[in-house]
Amino acid sequence: MSRIETEVLIVGGGIAGTAIARELSRYKVDATLVEKGADFGQGITKCSSTIMCQGSNTLEFRSEYHNSRLVWAGMPLMAPLCQELNIPLKKIGSLELIKNQAGMRRPEKMIRRFNEYRGKYISPDVEPLQFIDRETLRSWEPNLDRRYIGALYDPNIAVNDPVRLTIALAENAGQNGVNLLLETEVLGISAGIDTFEVQTSKGSIKCRYIINAAGEYIGNLAQMANADDFALYPVKSYQAVLDKKMGGLISHMVFSSEDGMVSPTIHGNLFFGISPGTQRLGKAHDHSTDKKLADTALRRAQELVPDVSSKDIINSFVGFIVFRNFEIGWHECTVGVSRWVPRFINASIGFPGICAAPAVAREMVEILTRHGLRLEENPEFNPYQKAMPDFSELSDEEKKRLIAEDPRYGHVVCRCETVTEGEIVEAIKRGAKTLDGVKFRCRPGMGRCQGGFCGPRVTKILARELGIPETEVTKKGGESQNLMYKSKELLEAQP
Amino acid sequence: MKLQDVDVAVIGAGPAGMAAAIKAREAGAERVVIMERAEELGGLLHQCVHNGFGLLYFNQDLTGPEYGHRFIEKVMDTGVKPLLETMVVRLTEDRQIGAVNAREGYITFKPKSIVLAMGCRERSRGALDIPGTRPAGVLTAGTAQRYVNVEGFVPGKKIVILGSGDIGMIMARRLTLEGAQVEAVVEMLPYIGGLIRNEVQCLHDFEIPLFLEHTVTRIHGEDRVRAVTIARVDGRRNPVAGTEKTIACDTLLLSVGLIPENELSVMAGIQLDPVTGGALVDEMRQTTVSGVFAGGNVLHVHDLVDNVSWESELAGESAARFALEGKPQKRGEISIKAGTNIRYIVPQTISGQRDATLYMRVTEPEEMVRIKVGDILTKGVRAVKPSEMLKIELPAETLKKLKEETKEIVVDCEKRGGK
DSSP states (O other): OEEEEEEEEEEOOSHHHHHHHHHHTTBSOOEEEEOSSSSTTOSTTTTSOOEEOOHHHHHTTOTTSHHHHHHHHHHHHHHHHHHHHTOOEEEOOEEEEEOSGGGGHHHHHHHHHHHHHBTTTBOTTSOOOEEEEHHHHHHHOTTSOTTOOEEEEETTOEEEOHHHHHHHHHHHHHHTTOEEESSOOEEEEEEOSSOEEEEETTEEEEEEEEEEOOGGGHHHHHHHTTOOOSOEEEEEEEEEEEOGGGTTSOSSEEEETTTEEEEEOTTSOEEEEOOTTSSOBOOTTOOOBOHHHHHHHHHHHHHHOTTOOGGGEEEEEEEEEEEEOTTTOTTOOEEEEOSSSTTEEEEEOOTTHHHHHHHHHHHHHHHHHHTTOOOOBOTTOOOOOOOOOOGGGSOHHHHHHHHHHOGGGGOEEETTTTEEHHHHHHHHHTTOOSHHHHHHHHOTTOSTTTTTTTHHHHHHHHHHHHTOOGGGOBSSSTTOBSOOEETTHHHHHOO | OOGGGOSEEEEOOSHHHHHHHHHHHHTTOSOEEEEOSSSSTTGGGGGOOSEEESTTTTSSOEEHHHHHHHHHHHHHHTTOEEETTOEEEEEOTTOOEEEEETTTEEEEEOOSEEEEOOOEEEOOHHHHTOOBOOOBOEEEHHHHHHIIIIIOEEOOSEEEEESOOHHHHHHHHHHHHTTOEEEEEEESSSSOSSOHHHIIIIIGGGTOOEEETEEEEEEEOSSBOOEEEEEEBOTTSOBOTTOOEEEEOSEEEEOOOEEEOOHHHHHTTOOBOTTTSSBOOOTTOBOSSTTEEEOGGGTSOOSOHHHHHHHHHHHHHHHHHHHHHOSOOOOOOEEEEEOTTEEEEESSEEOSSSOEEEEEEESSOEEEEEEEETTTEEEEEEEEOTTSOEEEEEOHHHHTTSOTTOOEEEEEEEEOTTO
C-alpha cells in the first residue's frame, strides 16, 4: 500500500476525466488521475454512440441549460483536438427525417432557433442547418425508406472513436506530467479542513481538490464525500454494429424521433440504435443488453433503412447514459462545485458527453482557479500525440516500407480488420494490458469474426510482451481471464 | 519460381486448398503456388485431433492431423510451392493478387488462374446477438478447440454449449476428457445440427445433457461468465416465457453455424449465392469471374472433409485446364434450382456437356424419399437430414437426355408415396 500526495485528484478515466487531465497538463500542477478499470474509456465512454452532435439535438435543450452551452462550446474544439491527438474524426452530417406535413414545422423552428443562437452561444464557424426536400434526400440516400418527405440537415455532425480519443487524451496527459493510476478504485473519502484523504484499493491519496468524473459512478463517489447534492438516473439504450460490407448503405447519420437512428461509423461499418432519452430507465450499472430493446431497435432501423438486417449484425452493446432528474431538467448536467463540500467538483455532462468533454475540461480550469488553485502555464506542454500506425489504411508503397522497417507489420494477425503484429505490439507498448485494451487501440477482434481467429494469437502476443502466462491474460482486467486452466490441470486436480 | 510466371495460385492451405493445388499439378499446371496465412500447411485439420476423417476418401479412419499430413506430403512431392505466413489482402476482377508477409513485404502478381479455398469462419456471439452482459468466457467451439488441442489450455471448468454443430459436440467430449464438466448442449432445433455419429459418440456416450428446442436467452457475469439462462423455444424459435432455467457455468461455447469466408471473392466482384454464402459456380467450380475457381467450405459448408477434398480437386483441375488452355471455358448456363425440401444445390449452373457432381442439403429431415433431378434422374434415399450433404452424380451420358432448349433443372426431394 502506498501513500501519495497530490494537489488535484481526478477520479475516473473516461472521456471527462482524461479530457480534464489533459487540459490540466497545460499548467504546472500536481495532478493525479485514478481509474478503477484496467484501461481508459471502458465505462460509459465505451457505451457512447460515437456521434459528435450539437445542432438539432441540443437545440432542443435550450440555451438556459448549462449542458447545452457546454456542448455548443465543446463542438468546435473537437476537430482541432482530434488533429492534435491524431485521432480520426469524420464529418458525415445528419438528416432528421420528416414523415408528414405536420413534421415540417420542426425544421423551421430548429433553423430559426439555430440562427438566433449562432454567434451568441454557438460559434459562427459552425455551419448552418438546412432543410432538404424529398428529391435531394432521395439522391443523397437512395437506400432510405421512401416514406420520408424531407429532412433537417445538420452538416456539422461527425463520428469518431471515443475510446481511442479517451486513450489518446490519457496518454497525452501522462506525457505532460499527470500521474495516471489504473486499477485504482476509490473506496472512501474523508474531508479535512483543507484537504481530502482518499482511500483507494492501492493505498491512500491526500489531495486538496477532487474532480469527480466517475461517470455512472459519480453519485457513489459524491456520496463517499457527503457531496451527493444531486440525483442521477441511468438510461439504457441499444446499439448494434453491422458488417463493413453494409457500410455503403447510407452515408449520413439518419434518424427520426420515432424510428431510432442508423449511421456510418468512423471505421466504415454501419450501426443502428435507439436514440437515448426516450427509453425507460435501466438499473444502475447494468450494462447488459436485452432482447426487447434489441428487437425494437432493429424494427425501427428497418423503418428508416429497409435493407438493415439482423443477419449482418456483428456485435451489439448497450448505450448507457446518466441523466439528471426531471425537476432540475432532464437534460441538465452536473458540472460544478458541490454545494455542500468545498473543493469537491462534479463533472458529469450526461448527454451528449463526448463532444462536450473539451469544454467541460476548460471549465474545470476556471473552477479550480476560482477556488484558489494557482495555475501557471507549463512551458513544456506538448499537445501532439503520435498516431497509432494503421496498416490497413496505408498505400501499397507505405506498406512495403513499414514491413521493411519492421517485419512484424508483415504478419497479419486479425484477418477481418487486417491488423498486424506490429500494431498489436505497439498498442501494448503504449499501455494496453488486456485483450480489450489491444482491441480498442488497434481493432483486432472488432471485425466480423469477433476474435474467433485472432483471439488465441493476440493472447499469445500479450503474454509474450507482458511476460505473463497466457492464463493471466484477461479480457478487461479483474477476474476476466480468458483461459482459466492449463492443459491437464483439471485432471490433476481430480481425486 | 517467379511469382510473375505462376499458372495456378491457390488461396488457403487447408484441406480444400491442398487438394486443389495437388490436382492442379497433376492435371499439368507447372507452376502452382499455395498461399497460406498460418505458419504451416493443413489449416484447421491440425486442431481436429479426433477421428472420422478419410472414411470415404481413403477408406480408412484417420484423425485430422493424419488426414492433413497425407496431403501435406503430396503438396511437397508434387512440387507445389507453399507461400506460408502470407495473407492475401487484395483480389481484383482481373485476377491480380495482393498479399503481405514479413519476408517480401507487400507482393502483387497475376496468376493465370486462381482457386479460392479460404474455408469458413464460425458465427460469433455478436452475430447471434445473445442478450446479457459481456464477460470473458464466451467463445466459439472452434476457437476453444484450438486452445485445447494446439495451444494447451482449457478455457473453463463448467461449460454450456449452444448449438449442436459437429465442432460443438466434439468439444463437449474433448472438454469432458480434459476434466471439465459440460453442463448442457443446447439446440434450438428439434434435431441436432451435426452428424448422428457425433451425437452418439460425443454426447450419449459421455452422458452429456442435450436440450433440444432450447436456446440461451441471457448471459450473466461481469468479469467472467457466471451463468447462462436457457429457455424452451416455440415453433417460430422464439423463447417461451416461463420456461427459463439458469445454469451456473464459467464458459459458453458457440457451435451455431459456419459462414464461408468470401471477403476476397466480393472484392473481386464474384457473385455469391445468398443461401450458401459462397460463390455461384458451374460444374467446373468456376465462379462468375473468369479464371477464378472455388472449392470446399468457401463455397458451401460441407459435412465431411472427404467431400471438401473431392470438390476442391475438381476446382484445381479446372483451374489447371484454364491456365494451360489460356482461354476461358464456357460457363454452364443451365441453372439448377432447389425445389421441394431442398435448401441449396452446388453448382448453381451446369453446361450439360460434361459430368457434373451436385452437392445439396435438405431443409427438413425426412425418411423414405425420392430425389428427382428434373426428368433425367430419380434416386431413392432412405433418410435425409439437413446436417448431411447429398451427393448426386450426373454423368454426361445422363445429361444427354436434356432437351436442347433446357434452361433450368429443378431438384426435388419428395416423400415416397404409401409410407
